[in-house]
Amino acid sequence: MDVFRIATAxxxxxxxxxxxxxxxxxxxxITTDKLEAIERASQxxxxxxxDLSLLTDGLVAEREQGITIDVAHIYFNTPKRKFIxxxxxxxxxxxxxxxxxxxxxxxSVILVDARKGIIEQTHRHYFIANLLRIPYVIVCVNKMDLVxxxxxxxxxxxxxxxxxSANLPNTQQQIVVIPVSSLHGDNLTTQxxxxxxxxxxxxxxxxxxxxVPTARGKFRMPxxxxxxxxxxSHHDYRGYAGxxxxxxxxxxxxxxxxxxxxxxxxTGIHKNxxxxxxxxxxxxxxxxxxxxxxxxxxxxxxxTGEEPTLKTEHKAxxxxxxxxxxxxxxxxxxxxxxQRIRAKVTQITFVQDTASLQQVxxxxxxxxxxxxxxxxxxxxxxxxxxxxxxxANGTFILIDExxxxxxxxxxxx
Amino acid sequence: xKKDYLKEFPRELEDEAIYIIREAAAQFERPAILFSGGKxxxxxxxxxxxxxxxxxxxxxxxxxxxxxxxxxxITFRDKLVAETGLELIVGLVQDDIDAKRVVEESxxxxxxxxxxxxxLLRTIEAYKLDACMGGARRDEEKARAKERVFSVxxxxxxxxxxxxxxxxxxxxxxxxxxxxNVRVFPISNWTELDVWNYIREEKLxxxxxxxxxxxPVIERNGVLWPYSDFIFKDADEVIQTRTVRxxxxxxxxxxxxxxxxxxxxxxxxxxxxxxxxxxxxxxxDDQRSEAAMEARKAVGYF
Numbered sequence: 227m228d229v230f231r232i233a234t235a236x237x238x239x240x241x242x243x244x245x246x247x248x249x250x251x252x253x254x255x256i257t258t259d260k261l262e263a264i265e266r267a268s269q270x271x272x273x274x275x276x277d278l279s280l281l282t283d284g285l286v287a288e289r290e291q292g293i294t295i296d297v298a299h300i301y302f303n304t305p306k307r308k309f310i311x312x313x314x315x316x317x318x319x320x321x322x323x324x325x326x327x328x329x330x331x332x333x334s335v336i337l338v339d340a341r342k343g344i345i346e347q348t349h350r351h352y353f354i355a356n357l358l359r360i361p362y363v364i365v366c367v368n369k370m371d372l373v374x375x376x377x378x379x380x381x382x383x384x385x386x387x388x389x390x391s392a393n394l395p396n397t398q399q400q401i402v403v404i405p406v407s408s409l410h411g412d413n414l415t416t417q418x419x420x421x422x423x424x425x426x427x428x429x430x431x432x433x434x435x436x437x438v439p440t441a442r443g444k445f446r447m448p449x450x451x452x453x454x455x456x457x458x459s460h461h462d463y464r465g466y467a468g469x470x471x472x473x474x475x476x477x478x479x480x481x482x483x484x485x486x487x488x489x490x491x492x493t494g495i496h497k498n499x500x501x502x503x504x505x506x507x508x509x510x511x512x513x514x515x516x517x518x519x520x521x522x523x524x525x526x527x528x529x530t531g532e533e534p535t536l537k538t539e540h541k542a543x544x545x546x547x548x549x550x551x552x553x554x555x556x557x558x559x560x561x562x563x564x565q566r567i568r569a570k571v572t573q574i575t576f577v578q579d580t581a582s583l584q585q586v587x588x589x590x591x592x593x594x595x596x597x598x599x600x601x602x603x604x605x606x607x608x609x610x611x612x613x614x615x616x617x618a619n620g621t622f623i624l625i626d627e628x629x630x631x632x633x634x635x636x637x638x639x
Numbered sequence: 640x641k642k643d644y645l646k647e648f649p650r651e652l653e654d655e656a657i658y659i660i661r662e663a664a665a666q667f668e669r670p671a672i673l674f675s676g677g678k679x680x681x682x683x684x685x686x687x688x689x690x691x692x693x694x695x696x697x698x699x700x701x702x703x704x705x706x707x708x709x710x711x712x713i714t715f716r717d718k719l720v721a722e723t724g725l726e727l728i729v730g731l732v733q734d735d736i737d738a739k740r741v742v743e744e745s746x747x748x749x750x751x752x753x754x755x756x757x758x759l760l761r762t763i764e765a766y767k768l769d770a771c772m773g774g775a776r777r778d779e780e781k782a783r784a785k786e787r788v789f790s791v792x793x794x795x796x797x798x799x800x801x802x803x804x805x806x807x808x809x810x811x812x813x814x815x816x817x818x819x820n821v822r823v824f825p826i827s828n829w830t831e832l833d834v835w836n837y838i839r840e841e842k843l844x845x846x847x848x849x850x851x852x853x854x855p856v857i858e859r860n861g862v863l864w865p866y867s868d869f870i871f872k873d874a875d876e877v878i879q880t881r882t883v884r885x886x887x888x889x890x891x892x893x894x895x896x897x898x899x900x901x902x903x904x905x906x907x908x909x910x911x912x913x914x915x916x917x918x919x920x921x922x923x924d925d926q927r928s929e930a931a932m933e934a935r936k937a938v939g940y941f
Binding site: 322635 | 805
């Protein structure tokens with residue numbers, strides 16, 4: 227069975243919780259005790275209707291303030307596939323949460339209120355989906371019931387959105403725009419009789435049918451650890467364990483270890499105690515090689531002849547995620563794959579305004595939730611690909627070695 | 640047609656869990672598996688065996704023993720330890736009660752569930768564990784839906800829900816200060832159904848109380864409580880023998896029985912697919928208040 231990961235973002239009043247609640251409800255994914263608990267809580271708060279946001283707002287503070295603060299993970303199955311929704315808040319002060327939620331998504335679902343059309347928040351959600359190069363973007367024009375299910379309103383919003391998307395760099399995304407009413411369930415799981423003019427698929431049918439995207443790029447495997455049992459039956463066994471981040475590897479292939487640059491041949495691919503002749507992206511495997519060369523955590527296995535360039539000077543987009551501003555004098559730890567070394571952000575080229583989509587001159591530092599293009603210098607060369615070429619090997623995080631917090635996420639340019 | 644799809648385990652979840660377990664082994668000095676004897680921790684043990692094959696699992700099992708266990712769970716635990724050769728560390732809640740660090744609840748609904756936290760934190764400190772892997776899943780409960788895969792806890796084991804490290808892509812940041820520790824949740828993204836499908840596909844053994852059997856129970860507000868020495872019975876309450884099974888393995892004093900005739904994994908899966916009540920709905924410890932889970936996690940529960 228496939229796993230399909232969706233990112234949603236939105237604020238209290240755009241009907242996002244109702245939309246998710248309805249998907250769960252219509253796929254029989256909410257159990258009666260959870261529904262009853264929501265009913266009880268809705269009554270306690272003096273709300274007359276079933277407040278489905280209580281289903282996703284799991285923390286006391288969120289329920290008290292009626293807002294989504296953190297990313298929530300929601301699971302549901304249909305007969306076709308398993309879905310994981312990463313649901314995050316939509317306001318500018320939660321940009322980092324949106325990026326976190328979107329970081330593993332295969333589809334971004336963006337909600338637009340039919341009465342308001344494209345607003346600042348739509349720009350932000352789409353900019354993030356575009357920056358992260360999420361393969362599919364589904365725009366749900368919601369609350370169609372409040373505009374009399376008007377085709378004209380829908381068409382205008384659709385055109386506005388397509389105009390917006392034409393201005394952003396990653397044009398390879400597949401964009402679908404659907405008119406829905408999450409309150410009444412129009413075009414969510416079944417075709418809405420109220421909008422016969424819309425001939426596309428309802429949301430769930432679309433989500434079930436989109437092909438699962440494969441990780442682009444050549445074979446890359448960051449080594450997590452070496453496995454050396456030293457027991458009687460496996461006296462000389464030495465395997466390298468890791469999750470293949472992209473590409474495919476087969477027994478007999480020549481591999482090069484980076485950064486050392488030494489090469490050997492793959493003699494075995496082991497998975498869960500079974501041998502297999504080949505393995506592809508996202509699989510957790512253990513690889514054995516012909517020669518006894520020094521390999522440890524932080525190294526990367528690639529196919530010989532397909533090595534990425536080893537570089538210490540990098541250009542990247544980063545999103546700052548910490549309360550302390552970015553300091554271009556201070557050094558941080560950069561993690562790329564399983565490698566963790568020292569790094570500095572030497573220059574902020576420009577700050578990206580996610581509302582106006584304009585590039586802004588940097589003032590000083592970089593504050594929480596800001597996105598910028600920067601230059602990064604690393605203490606040792608890293609085997610990186612650009613994010614556009616190989617998303618799985620084109621990202622990194624920065625860690626503050628004093629607070630240990632993850633302070634930024636980055637995408638190599 | 641519909642049900643066949645739902646009976647397939649999504650293999651990607653196993654790759655993800657093994658990646659997380661290997662990260663825990665690589666990033667920490669003394670990680671351990673929190674083992675309750677329930678299906679989720681049994682699944683963790685199998686995943687750990689696969690992650691390091693043909694090597695040995697490089698960490699011990701930790702069981703926080705409330706003393707209110709189902710005897711079947713303890714029998715199962717000891718058999719699993721003997722078969723796998725894994726080290727077992729047991730933290731006894733009774734020791735903390737005897738030392739007067741905690742006071743036992745009294746009354747009809749008394750449970751030792753909350754007392755476990757003190758014993759867990761004491762055991763973590765005594766064995767200098769810097770990471771504890773647990774079988775908690777985000778689909779179980781709404782506070783758990785907000786949990787990270789690497790969840791950092793302070794010196795007092797406390798969870799600061801509003802100030803969690805962002806987790807992006809596959810990156811797991813396990814850097815901590817001395818005294819802090821991390822709870823690691825490799826099967827965060829699994830659902831109850833995923834676990835059962837995995838157990839079936841991997842042919843894992845599970846404690847007998849998951850299967851239908853006859854047992855003395857007391858019916859309270861429509862809930863079947865397993866009768867044992869650990870629960871207080873009112874004079875007017877009647878002990879009756881019913882055909883039941885358990886959907887989760889907790890203490891005998893806080894786990895409700897389910898009227899069921901499911902005798903095989905296949906029948907259990909049918910039941911899970913057809914059920915209209917969630918798994919934690921059978922946990923009396925969660926029903927105390929809307930924020931019961933978040934409140935317990937904040938002070939060190941896993």
